[in-house]
Amino acid sequence: MDWTIFFVVASFGTYIGIALWARAGSTNDFYVAGHDVHPAINGAATAADWMSAASFLSMAGLIASLGYGGSVYLMGWTGGYVLLALLLAPFLREFGKFTVPDFVGDRYYSTAARLIAVICALFVSFTYIAGQMSGVGIAFSRFLGVDFNTGIIVGMGIVFVYAVLGGMKGVTYTQVAQYCVLIFAYTVPAIFISLMITGNPVPQLGFISNVRGEDVSMLANLNQVVTDLGFIEYTSTNKTWLDVFAITGALMFGTAGLPHVIIRFFTVGSASAARVSAGWALVFIACLYTVAPAVGAFARYNIIDTVNETTYITGDDYAAAAEGITGEGGTPVPEWFKNWERTGLVGFNDVNGDGLMQIRGPNAPDGLANEVTVNNDISVLASPEIAQLPEWVIGLMVAGGLAAALSTAAGLLMVISSAISHDLCRRTFFKGMSDKTELRIARVAAAGAVMAAGLMGMNTAKLAFVAQVVAFAFGLAAASLFPIIFLGIFWKRMNKEGAIASMVVGLVTTFSYIYYFKFVDTDPSHWFMGVSPEGIGFLVMFLSAIVGIVVALCTAPPPKEIQDLVEDIRVPGTRTAHGKMDEEMHPMDEHASPAE
Amino acid sequence: MSNEPKKIDAKGYWSATVRLTVSLLIIWFVVSYGAGILFRDVLDNFSIGGAPLGFWFAQQGAIYVFVALIFYYCHAMSKIERKYGVKG
Numbered sequence: 149m150d151w152t153i154f155f156v157v158a159s160f161g162t163y164i165g166i167a168l169w170a171r172a173g174s175t176n177d178f179y180v181a182g183h184d185v186h187p188a189i190n191g192a193a194t195a196a197d198w199m200s201a202a203s204f205l206s207m208a209g210l211i212a213s214l215g216y217g218g219s220v221y222l223m224g225w226t227g228g229y230v231l232l233a234l235l236l237a238p239f240l241r242e243f244g245k246f247t248v249p250d251f252v253g254d255r256y257y258s259t260a261a262r263l264i265a266v267i268c269a270l271f272v273s274f275t276y277i278a279g280q281m282s283g284v285g286i287a288f289s290r291f292l293g294v295d296f297n298t299g300i301i302v303g304m305g306i307v308f309v310y311a312v313l314g315g316m317k318g319v320t321y322t323q324v325a326q327y328c329v330l331i332f333a334y335t336v337p338a339i340f341i342s343l344m345i346t347g348n349p350v351p352q353l354g355f356i357s358n359v360r361g362e363d364v365s366m367l368a369n370l371n372q373v374v375t376d377l378g379f380i381e382y383t384s385t386n387k388t389w390l391d392v393f394a395i396t397g398a399l400m401f402g403t404a405g406l407p408h409v410i411i412r413f414f415t416v417g418s419a420s421a422a423r424v425s426a427g428w429a430l431v432f433i434a435c436l437y438t439v440a441p442a443v444g445a446f447a448r449y450n451i452i453d454t455v456n457e458t459t460y461i462t463g464d465d466y467a468a469a470a471e472g473i474t475g476e477g478g479t480p481v482p483e484w485f486k487n488w489e490r491t492g493l494v495g496f497n498d499v500n501g502d503g504l505m506q507i508r509g510p511n512a513p514d515g516l517a518n519e520v521t522v523n524n525d526i527s528v529l530a531s532p533e534i535a536q537l538p539e540w541v542i543g544l545m546v547a548g549g550l551a552a553a554l555s556t557a558a559g560l561l562m563v564i565s566s567a568i569s570h571d572l573c574r575r576t577f578f579k580g581m582s583d584k585t586e587l588r589i590a591r592v593a594a595a596g597a598v599m600a601a602g603l604m605g606m607n608t609a610k611l612a613f614v615a616q617v618v619a620f621a622f623g624l625a626a627a628s629l630f631p632i633i634f635l636g637i638f639w640k641r642m643n644k645e646g647a648i649a650s651m652v653v654g655l656v657t658t659f660s661y662i663y664y665f666k667f668v669d670t671d672p673s674h675w676f677m678g679v680s681p682e683g684i685g686f687l688v689m690f691l692s693a694i695v696g697i698v699v700a701l702c703t704a705p706p707p708k709e710i711q712d713l714v715e716d717i718r719v720p721g722t723r724t725a726h727g728k729m730d731e732e733m734h735p736m737d738e739h740a741s742p743a744e
Numbered sequence: 745m746s747n748e749p750k751k752i753d754a755k756g757y758w759s760a761t762v763r764l765t766v767s768l769l770i771i772w773f774v775v776s777y778g779a780g781i782l783f784r785d786v787l788d789n790f791s792i793g794g795a796p797l798g799f800w801f802a803q804q805g806a807i808y809v810f811v812a813l814i815f816y817y818c819h820a821m822s823k824i825e826r827k828y829g830v831k832g
Contacts, residue, residue, distance in 0.1 A: 219802035233814045356793030365794020383799045427814035441803040721831035
């Protein structure tokens, strides 16, 4: 408890200190941190921005329960960076504006296109941010004994300080600090658990090593253990290959199309810096993502190994009861299980009344029912206790989880506030606005978004579908934003009509499919070609791209100045203003200045 | 950069960029969707350490290759930029 308070207070103090140091003085600072962030710094910030409470807390547990099926998250949430680096980031940086709707609106010379992009960006970001805020509330209420809503308010206060004061500049440098906290918190327990199970301190190597002191590999052993209990093999899945393929695709292209990830690449100095920065981002992300499958596999093994067939203890005096059980030749339930039972994340229901805790899969050979429920988040949260690490490691984990949630929330806030102040106010409704007014509105919008996100977070504890709606975020980003940004760069002939048609088809089709199969008809056998709502964005992406191309070919080509603009974006250092609108927003003024 | 300004060959630059991008995306596809999903069963006959190879690609290998791909891309792009006189 004391250590937890220490780490949380120390890390929060650091974030606020950084925020005071990195205040934003102009819209350029506020939206894109002055366009001069070092690529490696931006890489670390992007990694923290990207890795949310879900990556930190839930992913390893998801992999633990899904086995091979969990690969979709690992490949999907990393492979998207290759697409970003090769297809989007350097070109969008060369384009040189502030937001994703900015690109869509200018490239497709259309206010309607800009507004649809604003809707997509807001929808995706609000979906995401509610989950982050409720993650903050959970961390506070479980570990610091603070009320859930109070926890969210504290979290809101912190984000408010550095996002509203510092804008993108404040967010960038706090995200770097948050990355350091979260990666350290994730790796330390993983190293100890890897040592414990395999004798190899590097989790990535432990993952492919033999069980410590035995002549069988950890994974083969795990397969044996889980199949004996009636689960499917750890290294296999019961999803169809097409579904695995589609979900991986939706997550990859969705990642590349997420506005809060894309705008991070507007903060570096040039197109080539954007490329390098994407590489750094993936390095920093891979530090967690290659450890996660090891943590997942170890956790699956550890939980079964330490809990299955042990004798449950009902009374409060754990030590005495445990001694009694050991004296009779039995094995008592591990202490961590008892500790976490209070939170409701693990549970035991003695179906057959024998006092022993049976973990069983759906096809258990001995026909026994499963009696133990384990929440996915336990794999990470309880790992310090399972590995019997000192108490301060738990405090570190809490600070890490909060860092993951707050950094992502801040990135999303920037998307929301810039979509409102820049795209809606300055570029659509009040065109003559000065830079100073816009900055003020951006701050107000960020403050409003913090409140809205907090309120949504407070309500999502009751609305159990946070996890469900994440499918919307990726599906919509993949199906409605990715195709038009990609085509906007790689196909000069793509025009306004095509872009609008494509976005509308992507938005409507994905939304309807996910909504229908998540909330109306939840029977998987009715899925189109067996593709789950999580994966549909991938298929719709092709549909919306094709619709866009066909419509574009049937209508007039884009004006000459837009085609020139595309040529400029493709070749670094050649960007000049095209048309009146473009000139007003002085795209590349800072290119001539110290950037070199 | 202080050396004499070369004339930019935008067309050549762009087609070289597209060629590079396509070939790297082929590798990207092969290590993830290929090795990790489509041909997993075949690759699982082999193993790397104690892990079936296809499974390993899906949970580890693909990520390492992704990182290598991006840095190779940066390297190759700066060569292309020099060749066609583009200032990156």
